[in-house]
Amino acid sequence: MSRSTDPISHNPTLRLDVHDVSVIYNNGHVALRDATFHLQSGTICALVGVNGSGKSTLFKAIMGFVTPTHGKVRIAGETVQAVQKKNWVAYVPQSEEVDWSFPVSVWDVVLMGRYGYMNFLRIPSAADKQIAAESLKRVGMYDYRQRQIGELSGGQKKRVFLARALAQHGRIILLDEPFTGVDAKTEEAIITLLRELRQEGHIVLVSTHNLGSVPEFCDQVVLINRTVLAYGPTREVFTEKNLSHAFGGVLRHFKIDHTDQPGKAKHEMVMISDDERPLFLDTDEENEKKG
């Protein structure tokens, strides 16, 4: 792999600053108001909120797909437009956004990740092809490279677009609901890959309804409901109180009280579920932390 295209080794101090961002769509709908948070290099951050809370909108703002009516997004201190030219922001779209009957193969899609490095005719160099192949191998999809993209399972589709993001050598990787329609094994594989990316110094931003796996692999959380309600380290932000606030009445909430557990006087657990994997919170631990 050529050094010049390896972004991390050059600039270890990557930052994402979303400052007071408001987005109003043409129809007058205020999708985001004064959203603020900051992320540092080497992090996996979960973006959590109900449907329509503005997760995809926030992604669009970070990608420069919508222009904030107010506020600004800065990546390593630069504007989104400046950063796009460097291929720094890679985006893995929500499955519903992709036309799966499109006549392109897995290989074509992954090569699209290299377009930004190619000349105007987009003719891939040997290095481009090698990087595309490595990316596909990394997600375990190299053997499927000749398939038309519609001929894949839900999890395989996700991995192909992840491979495209890898091939792009983006420094900030945005994943819009990467776990919907994905089985536990693929989810593990994706999470392992995201951890590696964190290790390499990337900023990984994941929107998810999969509350249960957030504490497992996300070190930061941004809670969102048309604005940023709270952000920070998962342990501090991902609490029952904050989640109830973020989700209002939408969450399914179960209190499981098993006081008969040996060795403890009273042990209460709370199960919180959005729609996918539920989150278990040990309320005693919560109390201990507070106390």
Next chain:
Amino acid sequence: MNPLLAPFQYEFMIQALLVGALVGAVCAILSCFLVLKGWSLMGDAVSHAVLPGIVLAYLIGLPLAVGAFFSGLLCATATGFIKDHSRVKEDTAMGIVFTGLFAFGLVLFTKIETDVHLNHILFGSLLGISTEDMIQTAIVAGITLVVVLLWRKDLLLFCFDPGHARSIGLNTKRLYYILLSLLAATVVASLQAVGIILVIAMLITPGCTAYLLTDRFHHMLGIATGSAVLSCLSGVYISYFLNGSTAGCIVLFQSMLFVLAMIFAPKHGLLVQHFLKAEKSAS
């Protein structure tokens, strides 16, 4: 002389065959993008909207193609404006704009004396094309063809995943207008040959036929072009013997190819699907 070779002794036939093949090829290439982008209606709209441009260009003394081109673009931009600034949906806005422009063109046409025949514009006149018009058509078609082919990867990415295109720094707004301008230019190039009413068939059918036959974009381009050129040549040739509408014959031939593809396509065809189902229920 062999009566089957009779058409080839006339210069106007040779011209018609050449222009037809060129126009067919340009339309076919563009049709692949339109079909994948879901812009079929846009082709229809732009083709109707060129009418007032043609009359106005005649009035001012500009080349008709220039007027047609800009009035086609106006249609698309006006549609975008209405969509963004009202609650009207895009297809509805487009319907309003292009019928309005077309009607305006008709009124102008009946009020202003031109040496252009309305019939020729509506239905094309491939056999009666003047050398001057032929050169104009060839130039517009040639430029369009080169631009699409050079830009095809970016345009394809724009159709497939504009989000990704944006994230790697491509100017998607510019790509939108490039595709739109290419569409308008193609319509202009095809007007003489097939006319406003049937150009939409040239702009959809070849791409659709190819889409049924393959899962790869570069094959799609090839198949669409092949089927369109074959249709144009056959259409012109057959129309000589039928003494019927040339554009009609071309489009009819294309439709026939589409039906054949629909039935016999190796992967997405009706027959294969039928047999696959039968096989599954048997096993």
